[in-house]
Amino acid sequence: MSFTIQNALILVESGYETVAVQVVDNCISAIDPNLEPSGTVIDAKDKLLLPGFVNAHTHSSEMWQRGIIPPLPLELWIAELYDFTPLDTEQIYLSALGTAVETLLSGGTSVVDHLVLIPGQELETIAAAVRAYQEIGIRAFIGPLIQDESLTAGMPAGDTGIEHAAYIRSTQATLDLMKSAIEQFHDPEKGVNILLAPTGIQLCSDALFQGCIELSDRYNLCRHAHLLETPAQKQLAKEKYGYSAVEHLKQIGYLSPRTSLAHCVWLEESDIKIMAETGSTVVHNPLSNLRLGSGIAPILKYRQAGVNVSFGCDGAASNDGQDLLEAIKIGSILHNITDLDYRHWITPRQSVEMASLGGAKGLNATDEMGSLSVGKKADFVLYDLTSLSLLPRTDPIGLLVLGRPTNAVDSVWVNGKQIVAEGKVTTIDVDNLRRELFDRSEGPSKRQSPMVSEIESHYRQVMKLPGYS
Numbered sequence: 001m002s003f004t005i006q007n008a009l010i011l012v013e014s015g016y017e018t019v020a021v022q023v024v025d026n027c028i029s030a031i032d033p034n035l036e037p038s039g040t041v042i043d044a045k046d047k048l049l050l051p052g053f054v055n056a057h058t059h060s061s062e063m064w065q066r067g068i069i070p071p072l073p074l075e076l077w078i079a080e081l082y083d084f085t086p087l088d089t090e091q092i093y094l095s096a097l098g099t100a101v102e103t104l105l106s107g108g109t110s111v112v113d114h115l116v117l118i119p120g121q122e123l124e125t126i127a128a129a130v131r132a133y134q135e136i137g138i139r140a141f142i143g144p145l146i147q148d149e150s151l152t153a154g155m156p157a158g159d160t161g162i163e164h165a166a167y168i169r170s171t172q173a174t175l176d177l178m179k180s181a182i183e184q185f186h187d188p189e190k191g192v193n194i195l196l197a198p199t200g201i202q203l204c205s206d207a208l209f210q211g212c213i214e215l216s217d218r219y220n221l222c223r224h225a226h227l228l229e230t231p232a233q234k235q236l237a238k239e240k241y242g243y244s245a246v247e248h249l250k251q252i253g254y255l256s257p258r259t260s261l262a263h264c265v266w267l268e269e270s271d272i273k274i275m276a277e278t279g280s281t282v283v284h285n286p287l288s289n290l291r292l293g294s295g296i297a298p299i300l301k302y303r304q305a306g307v308n309v310s311f312g313c314d315g316a317a318s319n320d321g322q323d324l325l326e327a328i329k330i331g332s333i334l335h336n337i338t339d340l341d342y343r344h345w346i347t348p349r350q351s352v353e354m355a356s357l358g359g360a361k362g363l364n365a366t367d368e369m370g371s372l373s374v375g376k377k378a379d380f381v382l383y384d385l386t387s388l389s390l391l392p393r394t395d396p397i398g399l400l401v402l403g404r405p406t407n408a409v410d411s412v413w414v415n416g417k418q419i420v421a422e423g424k425v426t427t428i429d430v431d432n433l434r435r436e437l438f439d440r441s442e443g444p445s446k447r448q449s450p451m452v453s454e455i456e457s458h459y460r461q462v463m464k465l466p467g468y469s
């Protein structure tokens with residue numbers, strides 16, 4: 001199978017260039033202004049061709065609760081999230097499809113799904129997400145979300161001596177589960193990759209981290225986790241280890257060039273150095289950090305220290321959408337207020353590189369994706385430069401990143417296969433998906449989370465907030 005995209009505008013160092021891009025099988029075989037077309041010819045006149053972005057951190061099943069959780073910090077927000085997560089595998093399938101559609105239509109060709117597992121149906125949960133991603137054709141990196149401590153352990157204890165219930169599954173049983181998941185589902189050739197993804201230091205023992213390191217080494221898989229998302233987690237890390245969580249993760253060997261860490265809001269200068277030395281990637285989720293009041297990650301400092309940074313939407317219940325271009329915009333301009341020296345600010349071209357090559361780097365996949373280069377997989381996106389939101393004709397990249405692009409994605413290819421054409425996903429029936437999402441949800445409801453009521457006063461106490469009882 002081969003095709004040629006003609007007259008496509010691409011980014012080059014000096015500006016823009018109009019080229020033809022040839023794809024043979026599933027890889028880019030040539031990029032040249034004067035290429036003889038072969039195979040099917042696609043005219044990309046008035047269109048911009050960019051490498052696909054990576055939605056480098058999300059939790060697809062949170063889609064069922066987007067827009068409903070009140071303004072709360074992570075520790076209380078997550079209690080409400082868990083109280084109302086009675087999901088079945090069909091819902092997992094549908095929200096994975098929904099997450100993929102929104103990612104594709106905002107420039108993403110890969111998604112990292114830190115997938116919340118239904119207790120007792122863990123492998124079935126993963127199977128449902130795999131089915132969705134393979135049907136729609138997005139490149140999937142699924143990190144089954146695992147932990148071995150119960151939710152209340154994720155909050156600092158302060159001097160309250162709080163006790164936590166045991167977690168529903170033993171550490172060894174969780175590691176056995178991951179081994180089965182890897183053997184059953186990891187299939188990069190078919191676009192499905194499994195990641196080792198303990199949720200983070202707040203809910204995981206060293207034994208769990210070490211088991212994950214061992215599995216990632218044995219099967220050559222990437223590692224993922226949340227890291228220091230909130231002030232409470234920073235306090236918890238001090239209680240747990242007596243020193244920084246980043247130092248601890250380094251000591252146990254979790255950090256590496258194939259480790260990506262979501263959030264990284266509360267790192268010290270010495271931690272940033274460790275992130276750079278170990279080649280670890282920061283996944284920046286600006287909308288989630290704002291929504292949950294987590295803080296502003298020191299992204300400009302990471303970049304100056306040489307730490308790789310990519311973008312994620314985070315789960316749709318803390319965002320409350322899955323628009324990657326929106327995350328890229330906010331995640332780029334947010335930091336201008338943190339540094340007076342505008343020479344450190346992120347330019348639109350740098351944003352695009354972080355979202356594509358930065359995303360690929362965090363998944364140890366720069367040989368295969370992240371840029372328009374001969375030999376790499378054909379994972380790319382055509383943007384319609386005649387879309388009203390990208391007009392008038394000024395600087396396409398400036399408008400794409402700093403503007404508010406709507407209906408700008410014209411076509412998407414993943415692994416050489418076209419899965420979006422004329423702004424529409426062609427591999428699944430999106431009208432049917434819309435109907436299913438509508439019919440399987442109830443609309444506005446008054447609900448109160450029992451777990452939030454239970455833990456709120458403890459949270460207010462340890463965070464030294466007024467009025468706790």
Ligand SMILES: [Zn+2]
Pocket residue numbers: 057058059114226262314315
């Ligand atoms: Zn997350």
